Amino acid sequence: MTNHHATAEILSEPLSLQRRALSALMMGLTYLLFLVAIIPLGSLLYTIVSQGLPRFSWNVFFHIPAPIGEAGLIDGFGNAIQGSLMVLAVACIISIPVGLLAAIYMAEFGRNSKTAHVIRFVTQVLSAVPSVVVGVFAYGVIVFTPAIEIGGVLLKPKGFSAVAAGVALAVLMVPIIALTAEESLKLVANAQRLGSMALGGSRFQTTFKVVIPQSMAGITTGVLLALSRAAGETAPLLFTAFFTQNWPTGFDHPTPTLPVLIYNFSQSAYTSQNEMAWTAAMVLVALVLLASLVSRLAVRKSFR
């Protein structure tokens, strides 16, 4: 009886004032820091939308920038959106296979091997290279050197082009994709690999049928991270894609892109162009968010 009594008392006894005060203080601190952490994001989004929305209309997707001083023309930057998509497409075609294969090697086939350590180290170094430097590299290797043509197929154009820009962005994307994909492959429990191998599965089958499907969400996140970083890069594009006021004329020609347009227009002496830069920034952010939303939904659908 007494025992029960004592237990009940312990349970109902309030925590000491000190501990409750400390708890409240810590809680408050947590909320405060959370607010501090989202202030930059919130104010950034607010500024972009509030500055960009006034000039926004669906026309911006379908028209090229109106020449200054010509009244009555519809203003837009559809050419830069199209050019950005072209450059990013080239970058993805190069960086996704390279990055994923590197990740698969580091996490599966060459796990713990010397080669894997070297690759990881080199990848980390690459991820720390400033994007300007990558731009100059692409300029020296792709823009500046003669065109390569094999059997009538143009592999590498000379001069500013979407291809050169895609290569530069791919160099920035590969390390992000490789390192995040490696991490998410490593998160798959080893018991899953053993389960597959114990049934007679080869390493190849185990990797592609068991491990990769289970890390698809993480891999997608990595690709998106790389893509959103690349989508906003400006410096490498100045050296590679350059810019035009017109619609892109092919992967082997100078190509307008959103970041360079924003850069040029925000420096412009004309307020109309300054305002359009904000609108372009808003569209760029919206496109990146949209891409990440859509692919996340797609991954969740197909892999539970």
Add this chain to the structure above:
Amino acid sequence: MNDPQLETTPSETEELTLSQTKSGRLEPAPEPNELVTAMKVRDLSFYYGTFKAIEGINIDIYEGQVTAMIGPSGCGKSTFIKVLNRISELEGQVKVEGTVEFFGQNIYDPKVNLNRLRRQIGMVFQKPNPFPISIYDNVAYGIRLFGRKPKVEMDEIVETALKSAALWGEVKDKLNKSALGLSGGQQQRLCIARALAVKPKVLLMDEPCSALDPIATMKVEELIESLRHEFTIAIVTHNMQQASRVSSYTAFFSTDESRVGHLVEFGPTSQIFLQAKHPRTREYIEGRFG
């Protein structure tokens, strides 16, 4: 195709099935000379890096029998069982000395096709490890690794495997649901079904019941009982009752002073449990150490 023996079915098994009955408690096992050796292990030592985990193991795993491995924790039972299907090689820098023969063929011969070998020597792990896909796909996984089969045929294989794992009744209405929705015991039986589906000759089980409650354990034991005529089974267990209930042969492992695992005694289960030759075995079985 370069290992014909890894594919052939050894025939002479008729006389083996005589001695075991359903109640099967400590019944006399068949004499070794009547038995076909499924796996013959000679002078086996195994190293993790430079650490010698087991040494000098000699043992015959007889076809159509259940062989139990018992012994104190850390004596190398798991290590030993993983050597038998060469899954231990996936744990990094390891070294194997001695020979392991699977129906007369050395499985450590460089010519051996590991995928084919592991298909012949299935394994059930301590913790259930179903793939996060549907129940059906889990069972079909092993078959699909070696080529496509028509749907009707695959359905039949899946059903047979689930039935022999005593799981069919519980899952037949939700074959397309995720395997992760099953209980721990059901998951373990699913893993057994998955291993049975590829029709291995030998089934290795490493403490298959340690994560299960008594009822699920009983179900798995009944399952082993029913499988013992069709498959050769080697099972690691910490549960003496379990070893005596399900096995006809028992191997007792223990470590020496330098923490290296040895096979202390191997023989018919009744002999190990009732009149063990080695004092350490008697002590362990009577619960005086380990």
